[in-house]
Amino acid sequence: MKLLEVKNVKKYFPVQKGFIEQLITKEKEYVKAVDDVSFDIIKGEVLGLAGESGSGKTTMGRLCVRLIDPTEGSINFDGKDIAALTGDELRRIRQKVQFTFQDPSSSLNPRLSIGDAISDALKFQDIGTPEERKDATIEVLEKVGLSPAYTFYDRRPHQLSGGQKQRVVFGRAIILNPEFVVTDEPVAMVDVSIKAQLLELMLDLKRDLDLTYLFISHDLATARHVCDRIAIMYLGKLIEIADRNQIYEDPLHPYTEGLMSAIPVPDPKIRKTEKIPRGEIPSPINPPSGCRFHPRCPKAFDRCSVEEPLLKDAENGRHVACHLYGN
Ligand SMILES: Nc1ncnc2c1ncn2[C@@H]1O[C@H](COP(=O)(O)OP(=O)(O)OP(=O)(O)O)[C@@H](O)[C@H]1O
Ligand SMILES: [Mg+2]
Numbered sequence: 640m641k642l643l644e645v646k647n648v649k650k651y652f653p654v655q656k657g658f659i660e661q662l663i664t665k666e667k668e669y670v671k672a673v674d675d676v677s678f679d680i681i682k683g684e685v686l687g688l689a690g691e692s693g694s695g696k697t698t699m700g701r702l703c704v705r706l707i708d709p710t711e712g713s714i715n716f717d718g719k720d721i722a723a724l725t726g727d728e729l730r731r732i733r734q735k736v737q738f739t740f741q742d743p744s745s746s747l748n749p750r751l752s753i754g755d756a757i758s759d760a761l762k763f764q765d766i767g768t769p770e771e772r773k774d775a776t777i778e779v780l781e782k783v784g785l786s787p788a789y790t791f792y793d794r795r796p797h798q799l800s801g802g803q804k805q806r807v808v809f810g811r812a813i814i815l816n817p818e819f820v821v822t823d824e825p826v827a828m829v830d831v832s833i834k835a836q837l838l839e840l841m842l843d844l845k846r847d848l849d850l851t852y853l854f855i856s857h858d859l860a861t862a863r864h865v866c867d868r869i870a871i872m873y874l875g876k877l878i879e880i881a882d883r884n885q886i887y888e889d890p891l892h893p894y895t896e897g898l899m900s901a902i903p904v905p906d907p908k909i910r911k912t913e914k915i916p917r918g919e920i921p922s923p924i925n926p927p928s929g930c931r932f933h934p935r936c937p938k939a940f941d942r943c944s945v946e947e948p949l950l951k952d953a954e955n956g957r958h959v960a961c962h963l964y965g966n
Contacts, residue, residue: 642819642851643703645682648673650698654924671923672698674875675712677950678821681729685852687843687883687896689859693921694872696855697741700821703853704736705729716819734764737812741823741855743804747796753780754792754869757810764815775814782847783810784840802833805838813844821853826861838865860902862888871895874923874931877950881957891959893938930962938963 649670673695680686680703688696701707702714705721713720716732724732740746747756758776761767773792780788783806796804805825812820825841826834842865844850846889858863862869863883870880871892881891889897918935921927927934933943942962949958959965 640682642682642717642781643853644713644715645679645699645703646677646713648676648699648714649700649710650695650702650707651710655814668924671926672877673702673709674926676872676875676877677712678880680851680853680879682851683849684867685842685865688853688855688870688872689720689857689862689869690872690899693873693874693920693923694858695923696857696872697823699736699872700823700853700855704738704819704821705732707736713716713890716778724772730764734815735817736819737815737817737821739808739812739820739822739825741829743801743808744796744828746808747804749796752793752795753785753799753807756796757814760811760814765951766815775816776810779810782813782844783807784802784836785810800833801829802837805829805837809840809844813848813850813900816848817850819851819853821855824857825856827852827856827858834861841865859887859898871898874921874926878932878961879957879959880950882955885955885957891957891964892932892961893936893963919947930960 649671650673654668654670661831676699688699693919698707702709708722714722716736720876721732737858752760754773754776757779758772760777766772777788779790780786785791785803785806786875796807799807822841825838829837838861841852845852854862854866866883868880868882869886871878871894873894879890879895886895887899890899921931921934929942929944929946930936930939930948933939936943940962946960946962948960950958951965953959953964
């Protein structure tokens, strides 16, 4: 069952220009952060969203929970366009969908205790008495592994380690009993050993609370451990989406292939031939014509610079936007 349906979504940010620049170039320019993207999220799955820095992952995630509104297109949650919701309906959605920010340190208010950081979510939704909110927060602290909870309740963020802060961030996301959580690079800032524990926590929470995740990560080695399917973005476009095993073992898009070949392997005897795409990532203000990846693509041919490849059914439910496939 589809929980979230993203259809032809665009998010263009106007480029801020200086006064003189505005006089010289009259035309408004836009950063095409997300440019005509469509995909579904199935209830109960972990969908990974990967791609290089600046490809539009965070913007896409924020759109999915209506932290920002799309320039064009629709995002349906449980069959309803979230951009059109107002009043009580919007409030209900704010409870059902949650977002955890890329950097836990900057997303936690240093002046707020851990307990308040979590229970404020209930307060904003006008749920419970102060005592009930405290009880619920204590329960959540235990659930995210900050135990014994009462010893954490009054602490400030600076008294916690990076891993513990991330646990608080998860706690704040689950206290409203959501159905869908977007986690933006949840383990990017912690050591390998902590990373594994946090990923395990994420999966435990998913099982216990019946969650669906959009897991944003530029780190494909990590995404492999938790995701059921993976979607790859490049310069605002979705270029491939497939089951985890398909995408790791048999990537179709040359860009995906390049990303996969760059994943480090633990065994030093195995030498991989890296197919890291050549060149710099072009600007999302004036992206290349045709396929946005063509200037860096080792397999590009004439058609790629003139015609944009659309995301198409390739085989076995996998989709790819590349002229090499499906004609
Ligand atoms: N509020 C904004 N105003 C203007 N431009 C923005 C804004 N937010 C994002 N962008 C631009 O949109 C593009 C996509 O940014 P986004 O943060 O979504 O990428 P990302 O894939 O999450 O990157 P990273 O891996 O570095 O987190 C970038 O070029 C970025 O500079
Ligand atoms: Mg980001």
